Amino acid sequence: MRARFRLPFEGRVFLKGAAGSGKTTLAIEHLKALLRRRVAAESILILTPQRTLQEPYRRALEDAAFGPLGEVNLATIGGLARRACELFWPLIAEEAGFAHPERPPLFLTLETAQYFMAYVVRPLLEQGLFASLTIDRNRLYSQILDNLNKAAAVGFPHTEIGARLEAAWVGDPMQRRVYADAQECASHFRRFCLAHNLLDFSLQLEVFWRYLWPKAEVREYFGRYRHLIYDNVEEDIPLAHDWVRELLPQMETALLIYDEGGGYRSFLGADAISAASLAEACDQVQPFSGSWITSPAIETLRWGLVSVLRGQPLPALPHLRAHLQQALVIPADFRFYPQMLDWVADETARLIAEEGVAPSEIVILAPYLSDALRFSLLQRLEERGVAARSHRPSRALNEEPATHALITLALLAHPQWGNPPSGFEVARTWMLALKTDWPRAWMLSQIVYQPKKHALSSFERLNEEAQEQLTATLGERYTRLRDWLMEYRQRGELLPLDHFWRELFGEVLSQPGFGFHDDLDAVRVAATLIESAFKFRQTLWPVLQDEGMEQPLDHLNREYLSMVREGVIAAQYLEAWQMGEAQAVLVAPAYTFLMMNRPARIQFWLDVGASGWYERLYQPLTHPYVLSRHWEIGRPWTDADEMQASQEGLTRLVDGLLRRCRERVYLGISDLGESGFEQRGRLLLAFQRLLQG
Numbered sequence: 001m002r003a004r005f006r007l008p009f010e011g012r013v014f015l016k017g018a019a020g021s022g023k024t025t026l027a028i029e030h031l032k033a034l035l036r037r038r039v040a041a042e043s044i045l046i047l048t049p050q051r052t053l054q055e056p057y058r059r060a061l062e063d064a065a066f067g068p069l070g071e072v073n074l075a076t077i078g079g080l081a082r083r084a085c086e087l088f089w090p091l092i093a094e095e096a097g098f099a100h101p102e103r104p105p106l107f108l109t110l111e112t113a114q115y116f117m118a119y120v121v122r123p124l125l126e127q128g129l130f131a132s133l134t135i136d137r138n139r140l141y142s143q144i145l146d147n148l149n150k151a152a153a154v155g156f157p158h159t160e161i162g163a164r165l166e167a168a169w170v171g172d173p174m175q176r177r178v179y180a181d182a183q184e185c186a187s188h189f190r191r192f193c194l195a196h197n198l199l200d201f202s203l204q205l206e207v208f209w210r211y212l213w214p215k216a217e218v219r220e221y222f223g224r225y226r227h228l229i230y231d232n233v234e235e236d237i238p239l240a241h242d243w244v245r246e247l248l249p250q251m252e253t254a255l256l257i258y259d260e261g262g263g264y265r266s267f268l269g270a271d272a273i274s275a276a277s278l279a280e281a282c283d284q285v286q287p288f289s290g291s292w293i294t295s296p297a298i299e300t301l302r303w304g305l306v307s308v309l310r311g312q313p314l315p316a317l318p319h320l321r322a323h324l325q326q327a328l329v330i331p332a333d334f335r336f337y338p339q340m341l342d343w344v345a346d347e348t349a350r351l352i353a354e355e356g357v358a359p360s361e362i363v364i365l366a367p368y369l370s371d372a373l374r375f376s377l378l379q380r381l382e383e384r385g386v387a388a389r390s391h392r393p394s395r396a397l398n399e400e401p402a403t404h405a406l407i408t409l410a411l412l413a414h415p416q417w418g419n420p421p422s423g424f425e426v427a428r429t430w431m432l433a434l435k436t437d438w439p440r441a442w443m444l445s446q447i448v449y450q451p452k453k454h455a456l457s458s459f460e461r462l463n464e465e466a467q468e469q470l471t472a473t474l475g476e477r478y479t480r481l482r483d484w485l486m487e488y489r490q491r492g493e494l495l496p497l498d499h500f501w502r503e504l505f506g507e508v509l510s511q512p513g514f515g516f517h518d519d520l521d522a523v524r525v526a527a528t529l530i531e532s533a534f535k536f537r538q539t540l541w542p543v544l545q546d547e548g549m550e551q552p553l554d555h556l557n558r559e560y561l562s563m564v565r566e567g568v569i570a571a572q573y574l575e576a577w578q579m580g581e582a583q584a585v586l587v588a589p590a591y592t593f594l595m596m597n598r599p600a601r602i603q604f605w606l607d608v609g610a611s612g613w614y615e616r617l618y619q620p621l622t623h624p625y626v627l628s629r630h631w632e633i634g635r636p637w638t639d640a641d642e643m644q645a646s647q648e649g650l651t652r653l654v655d656g657l658l659r660r661c662r663e664r665v666y667l668g669i670s671d672l673g674e675s676g677f678e679q680r681g682r683l684l685l686a687f688q689r690l691l692q693g
Contacts, residue, residue: 007033014279017288019659020599023192023257026288027229028060029536030255031072034227045225046074047244047629049236049265053597057229071226072589077240078201079207082107083198088218089619092211098194106198110145111532112539113200115563120189129181132174137186138567143184143621149665150627153237153269155209158202161186162629168626168637175620196543209239213246228254232597233275234262238629241274245281256282261655264594267624273630287351293599293662297327300660301665304693308686309651314693324691327664334670337607338376345380345605346666350584351602352386359387359583361601365657367592367612371399373674377587378521389520390587397532397564402516402525405429406501407561413485413500415454417558423449432522434477437517440470443479456482477513484508497557498533501526520584536560590653599660606668607689609679614650616642650682 008030034044048054054074061072075083085105108116118141121129130140151158162183166176193203203631212218228251230244248254256278263272263412279285291299300323307314317323329347334340344364351357366373374390381388397403408421408429421429427445431438447466448457459467459475459482467475484507488500496504505526509516516522540556586593590613591604616624625645626637658665667687673679 007423008037009253009255011283012248012257012281014256014285015288016258016260016279016285018261018291019259019597020291021288021657022290022292023259023288024056024231025292027255027257028056030253031060031229034253035072038233039227041072043226045228046072047080047228047230047240048074048076049232049240049270050595051076051079051166052595053232053235058229059282077236077243078204079205082199084212084218084221085204086321087221088212088215091215091217092207093197096207097194098197098209100197103197104195104271106202106539106542108198109201109532109535110142110201110452111563112536113145114138114141114194115536115540115559116198116200117145117185117189118563120192120565121185124181129184130178131457133178135620136567140621142610143370143619144182145200145202146191146619146622147182147201147368147627148186148190148407149205150269150624151624152202152209152348153239154271154627154629155239155242158186158190158206159183163506164631164633165623165626167634170636200651205239205351209243213243216429226250226252229257229692230255231257232262233266233278234261234272235265235270235387235595236275238271238274238428241271241278243389245278248281254282261652261659263652264591264656266628269624269628271629281544291659294659295327295489295663297323297662298658298663298665299537300324301327302655304690305686306651306655306659307369308689309654309682310693312324314690328687329664331667336672337670337674340606340668340670341373341376341380342605342680344666345377345384345386346603347666348381349384349386357602359585361603361662363386363586363588363593363600363602364382364604364606365588365593366606367590367610369587369589370674373606381585386584386585387520388585388587389524397525397529398557398567400525401428401432402519402522403529405432405515405522406504406526406529407564409433409485409504410497410500410557412454413488413504414455414557415489420451420454423451431480432515432519433481433509434474435513436474440474443665444470444474448478448482450517456485458482464545473513481508481514494553494557496533496537496553498530498537501533505530532564533560536563570670572590588659594653594656594660597660599662602664602666603657603660603661603667604668605657607673608677609684610669610673611680611681613653613681613683614646616632616646616649647682654683654686 007026015026017023031044031046035041048059051074057072057074085107089105090101093105098105112310118137121141122145130301133140147161148158151161156164162179165179165182169175169179190203192198193200198263199207225247228244228247233241233244233256244256258275258279263270263275263430266272294302296319299322300317304314304315304320304324314320331343334343348364349363351362352359364377367391377387378390404425405428408425410425411417411419411421423445426449427438427442431441434441434444436444444468447462448459449455450457459470459479462475464471484504505516508514509526510523516526537556537560537602540559541552553556565572585601591602623637625631625641669679671678
């Protein structure tokens with residue numbers, strides 16, 4: 001690295017290359033070189049599309065061997081926009097149209113934005129909006145918010161959302177009515193936010209770009225940054241690129257890092273074309289080649305598979321057959337899906353036990369991670385003694401067993417809410433929290449729990465035969481948990497839910513013998529739920545006080561439980577991406593793994609014949625391509641466009657996965673897929689053509 005480049009870089013440099021070529025490593029060396037030159041840490045800005053991508057820089061800045069490096073600012077465009085809105089609120093609140101400019105702003109998370117979206121949209125649904133559409137409420141809310149986010153990210157007025165979608169539609173005329181309804185909901189929500197000083201992500205971006213950035217005071221504030229490192233520019237939104245383009249002239253040094261073949265977050269507004277255009281604003285473009293990750297065999301596989309997917313002649317690669325045999329592991333044909341999962345679990349256990357592969361170096365990837373697949377895989381791995389964790393950012397909190405357990409315990413602790421859980425819910429909670437099997441959990445629930453009285457009997461009151469069947473160990477755990485709940489009831493003090501769960505988790509559930517003690521997934525969910533409840537309380541508390549509501553804390557607790565039960569999607573928390581990395585096999589959707597931007601020694605690709613590897617999720621209220629900066633307004637979106645987009649997406653996905661694989665890819669193939677249908681998708685056909693070629 002140092003032999004090829006003089007560090008730190010001078011001027012404004014656009015560094016482009018493939019994933020794994022060492023660009024971020026070089027950027028960290030550039031950062032350290034700047035600080036060794038006594039550059040003020042406060043003058044350095046490290047910008048990334050999402051916080052999780054800041055981890056390599058954060059670790060470098062915390063490296064004790066290097067010493068304290070000062071307060072370098074690590075940020076996202078969303079974080080910078082929020083900070084600017086907080087600092088300069090009095091300057092623009094009235095101009096931006098907020099009804100109460102004398103009051104401070106309230107910033108919404110994904111969950112609280114969906115809560116207020118539900119509050120605004122429910123009356124409209126009762127009036128007949130979306131009557132022709134069958135969709136889960138949480139998906140409806142999230143897609144309307146997604147439309148608002150894309151309008152702000154791309155830079156067009158939110159009032160144009162429906163018209164743009166409608167102009168590109170060529171199918172059933174009823175869908176045009178759906179787009180009109182989506183527009184009406186988005187406009188209602190925006191008016192509600194302006195009336196109550198609420199800023200969701202889209203409004204933060206819009207206020208920052210339209211009202212704050214033109215102000216001399218704001219430009220002077222950001223003028224303190226003289227050195228910029230902007231990593232993964234291809235995964236960021238066009239507005240971020242516009243802002244950086246205007247910021248570059250003031251920079252003494254700027255290092256912009258572009259992953260060729262990236263743009264995996266396009267469904268969230270990422271724009272690789274806009275990112276590439278930043279090269280024109282730099283003094284020099286520095287290409288970066290090679291890979292510090294992939295083996296020659298994996299590189300051969302990548303070149304060959306990408307060529308086949310692009311419809312190009314297979315290149316004359318040296319040692320093609322030998323390298324494919326080395327890089328690919330293809331099992332004997334399986335007829336049924338469960339057989340494939342058994343093979344994956346067996347092979348994972350063998351790799352760890354016989355080849356000494358660290359669990360963290362193994363990832364099991366699927367196009368989508370359904371609840372059934374997730375449960376089946378994690379159960380099989382647990383039976384074979386393999387530590388595993390799963391990560392699915394779009395997974396709703398109410399889909400997690402740990403969430404159900406924590407909610408049930410909250411209901412048991414608050415009989416005044418008049419909402420006793422069912423016997424089944426209590427048994428499911430005992431199974432996880434008390435770490436027991438289902439027969440004993442069900443038996444314990446039937447004996448000790450009385451839903452009508454909201455009562456829990458003591459274990460000592462059970463007859464000897466029941467105590468013997470349930471075991472003394474389970475009885476001790478149950479008694480400890482029950483005593484805690486009864487003591488909390490007797491306190492007569494109502495706690496915020498995040499405080500309640502924090503105490504319960506720390507004093508009981510996380511202790512040795514209980515189910516949360518060594519369950520990485522359950523711990524991750526508990527941390528996410530607690531932080532989510534805390535942010536929900538922070539945002540809603542001022543609104544409830546404003547309205548003079550009696551017992552606002554009780555109302556807030558109930559509203560939060562109702563929101564989680566409705567299936568509101570959890571916001572992205574860093575803990576969910578970081579926990580258990582060192583000791584567990586990762587089970588995740590393929591795109592989630594790509595956005596983690598980390599390599600793995602072994603990759604399992606499940607259900608290779610499935611169409612999910614290239615087909616977009618059905619989103620009836622939004623469209624990532626039509627609402628992009630590069631789509632011509634009024635041009636219809638045709639089947640040919642859909643086919644081309646899916647083919648390009650599959651090629652980009654395969655290229656990205658293989659660039660992050662060190663040694664081997666295991667192909668999970670079964671004649672019948674998860675749903676019981678035959679699987680003959682494009683990815684499977686591409687592998688067949690490659691192997692035959």
